[in-house]
Amino acid sequence: MKVTVNLETEDFPETKLSVSEIMRRKKYTFPHIITRLNGHVVERENREATLVVNGDDLEFYHLISGG
Numbered sequence: 001m002k003v004t005v006n007l008e009t010e011d012f013p014e015t016k017l018s019v020s021e022i023m024r025r026k027k028y029t030f031p032h033i034i035t036r037l038n039g040h041v042v043e044r045e046n047r048e049a050t051l052v053v054n055g056d057d058l059e060f061y062h063l064i065s066g067g
Helices: 019-026
Strands: 002-005 008-011 016-018 033-037 040-042 051-053 057-062
Touching: 002 019, 016 019, 019 033, 019 051, 019 057
Parallel strands: 002 057
Antiparallel strands: 002 008, 016 051, 033 040, 033 057
8 A cells, every 4th residue: 555654655565554553663652743644633542543544644743842
């Protein structure tokens, strides 16, 4: 399947993957990450159950605090 991840097209051999699995494969381990799938926020507790399929648009935002 082809999925847009943070504005770049990515190919995965599966026909669907959870948001959490894509995060693991991308090695996104920051503690505060906002996730949007096709423009809708995916809550942290729903990432494992939310499936990404061919043509979807997935965005990750890393929140960093500081001064």
